[in-house]
Amino acid sequence: MNTTNEKMPSDQSKMPNGEPLASGPSGIDIGTANIVVAQKTGKREITRVQLNAFYTLPYSRMTELALLNEGGMFVKANGKIHALGYQAENFANIVGGIVKRPIAGGILNAKEEDTTFIIQALLNKLIADAPVKNTKICFNIPGSPIDDTVSVFYHEAIIKKYLEQKGYQAEPVNEGLAVVLSELAVSSSNQPYTGIGISLGGGMCNVCFAYLAVPVVTYSIRKGGDYIDAMAAEAVGETPGKVRIIKETQLNLTKTPVGKIETGLHIYYEQLFGILVKSLQTQLGSTDRIPLLRKGVPIVLSGGVAMSPGAKEKFKLALDTVRLPIVISDIILAKQPLHATARGALKNISSVKSGK
Amino acid sequence: MTAWLFGICAVIIHSPDEIRARIIEETLKARGMNVCVCPTLADMDAMLKQRSSWVVILDTCHSLSAFMPFLTRLSQKKREGKALRISLILQSEDFCVQSDEALQDFKFRRLFCLPDPIDPEKIADLARRARPSIIPVIIAFLKNTILETIRLFLKTMIIFFILVIGLAGGYVVTCITSLPSTESIENYTPYQSSEMYSADNVLLTEFFIQRRTYTPLSQIPPHVSQAIIAVEDTRFYKHNGIDIIRIGGALIADLKDRTYAQGASTITQQLAKMLFLKPDKTITRKVKEIALSFKIEKNYTKDRILEMYLNQAYFGARAYGIEAASQTYFGKPITAIDISEAALLAGLLKAPSLYSPYKNPKKALKRRNLVLKQMIAYDLISSGVYKKAVTSPMPEKFHGRKYKAPYFVDHCRTVLKPKLGDRLFSLGLKIYTTLDYKMQEIAERAVNRGLDELDKRCAKGIQAALLAVELSTGRIKAMVGGRDFQISQFNRATQAWRQPGSAFKPIVYLTALNQGFKPQNTIQDSGTRYVLKNKQTWTPRNYTGVYHGTVTLKQALAHSYNAAAVNLASRVGIKNVIRTAQRLGITSEIKPYFSSALGASEITLLELVCAYAAFAHGSRIEPMIINRIMDIDTFTITEPRVSSSRVIGERELAYLKSLLRAVVLQGSGRKAAALNREVYGKTGTTNGFVDAWFIGFDDFLAVGVWVGRDTLTPIGEGEAGSKAALPIWIEFMKGVQQAQ
Incomplete structure (x- = not known):
């Protein structure tokens, strides 16, 4: 008991x-x-x-x-x-x-x-x-x-x-919709709650393309911060804990990596983002739900993985490698990446219908 | 309001893909439009039933063919007028479906076909354009509202009518259960007049609340019934109490004339109303009337109903029933009524006062002739009879209540009312009185002649009364209470207490005879001074002012010596005199003064005549006015017996009669001797010739006559009993003698 x-x-x-x-x-x-x-x-x-x-x-x-x-x-x-x-x-x-x-x-x-x-x-x-x-x-x-x-x-x-x-x-x-709700009340598309929300969490990445808060495309990949840590650790022969500490304290993805751990982290960040944008291309391109958008929509990044400096830039680099069926107007980082999902969930209660 | 009209799901969306539907929904909402998403086509069908104007956004998701049955159905609805204004925005596959003839043939109000991908902005624009204008929406709204209102109204009315019918049913049941039993008609006796007859069967008068004499239908001439049926209820023998045809006819006539003039009540209904119901104009009364009519029709034959109706109906002038009406308007029984008269009576029923020949002769004539027209219209009379009848004169004389021997009749009513109560007026009694009408006529002539003579000698205003009582029984055979009953109903024979003067003296003398005096015994007629209780002295004076000294009783009474009478009263005792008077039936107070011996105490003529009747045969009699009273079925309900008791011994009676005979032969009543038969009597005159009396009798009658003024003033100088009253008495006695 x-x-x-x-x-x-x-x-x-x-x-x-x-x-x-x-x-x-x-x-x-x-x-x-x-x-x-x-x-x-x-x-x-x-x-x-x-x-x-x-x-x-x-x-x-x-x-x-x-x-x-x-x-x-x-x-x-x-x-x-x-x-x-x-x-x-x-x-x-x-x-x-x-x-x-x-x-x-x-x-x-x-x-x-x-x-x-x-x-x-x-x-x-x-x-x-x-x-x-x-x-x-x-x-x-x-x-x-x-x-x-x-x-x-x-x-x-x-x-x-x-x-x-x-x-x-x-x-x-x-979770992806929660990010949209939290961060895209005002959007560059001139449509509120319209854009792609990506929550880069420890265990997975959650993606949601929302149109006027309607979750048009939602999916996840079961790779996230833990995956980066684990893969980098495994690659360089360190413990995931140690890698995580480096990631959270020293890592700057805009700079050249220092040491094998950072290098490992860079590599796996790039891999994760590569997987992510590919999935975006696949998921958005394989649905007939995407409405005709006259303006580009933003992508908002949140979650612990996005907190590493240069993560946005790294993601942009990855994104540039794919052609999405919609125009991306901007890539933005959530104001408080760790809190965006919770804030979006809170917002869902009071102002926006559940995206489900 | 506009937002509301447009807003509430004026646009409906269906897509097999929930997300696509929501994309469109949110876009339209963002544009301020309220939309509804129908998850299934069944939901969309249900929505379309709610209103007639829609913008339908249908996302086929690449399978237009799957939606064709729905589109066909939608088109059929439109053609049937069920969904009048549908604009369709079809989100479909890439090829341009607008070229599809099948779709064009559906003739939607507006049709837009959009290829993928979903262009929510464009859809929103099209939806805004396709959205029905405000006018049809308002019309549709109003139409729906009005239809809904009408539907609601009809529902309410149906419920209302069910309630009303339920309540009315309950109400009718309540009314019917509280109906009086029509079986009570069997025992029902309408108010009928009581009739008073003289002993010789002369109708003296009728007493009534409703003047009515029940007459069986068999005694009513057929043309009377026919006249009434012709005007009151032509289908009387065909309907069962209620005449539906007539009600319809009356309703149409009333609607035409915009009045409520035409009645539709049958004779049975009228009878029910008259017998059992109050004459109020209420629904309750009407319902009861109808129910009672059915009951009456069920229990009684038509002829019986008609008979009751004819005897119950009011014809005006206080005449109830056909017989009373006939008597009132024509002074003859219904059996003697001709067709013209029958028509007049029939015409009266509708409005007795309005069609009264006395009050509105023109209207009465018009109404009578209308009845005659009806009779000819229904072949009840020939045209010849009709022509004769319409020229018949209208009645002018009112044949109201007969009132013969009015003072006597009034006296009888006064006596009978306390005993019989209202039955006197309503039970149709036959009251046979003791009055001999021939004798009454003689009495009235005698009084009138006597008064005529007095009027020649004296100032006007003299009244007279006469009363004749049968000696053996006390039956009053004639009574005149005054000069004219119409002018003065004061009955001076029974109600006037007057001083009898010397007419009282025989009672003093009878008292003396009872004490052993004989007519030949003497008494002093002198100026004796009597000391009164108040210490004053009084000396009686004779009429001539002369005292005659010692005189016999016979002389004294014959000449009506006052001093002798007072002297005799003093000798026999005034109280004994009073007792004698009481024994003779005088109930008025005789004051114990010596003056009472001279007739100073007031009594009525009736008392005095009855006392004199005792003088004739020695027995006190009770005056009788009724021989017999019979009810409507001619059963005798009362027959008073003669009541007499011996109050004067044989010897004293013989002496007294000799004294009174002496009056006629030798004294103040000598004029009566002209009758050439044995009559007895005594004059009476009070001081100043205020009252003049003569009371006398023969072998058959005791008759008294009083003359005087109601004002207690002198009749006239020298108008003593022998001069003013005796001639009337003699006239009457002569008349009676002649009549016998």
């Missing part, structure tokens, strides 16, 4: 760092790497990010006390103790282990035990119960992968179920 930690922070409405839990209408981005919650408080929009990871230890009273002293998030279950979020990463670093992810390749990780329990625990740590029954909450779902046969249906149903158990009326939104 799974139970949460017996000794919770004194104020259960707050996160371990003292921030209050999200409640009320919210947009959630449950990504492979992070969970982002966007919420509107008055006119101000706030977002919170938590690492979507856990680290499992055998239960001991000492471990529990240590976690309590750290003030981190954890849950106990079946004789184990699971450190959650950033706490999990801390523990993993201390013990030299690797954090586990409940989401892999954008959807619930079928390979990990206790995946659904961990996701539930993480959601409980981040989101308070609905203040009013059927308060709306919107969460992202990935587009159907074009490079895998896996279905997103199970993933969507589980998340929806957990959120509804907390008293919310949960609605899914396509």
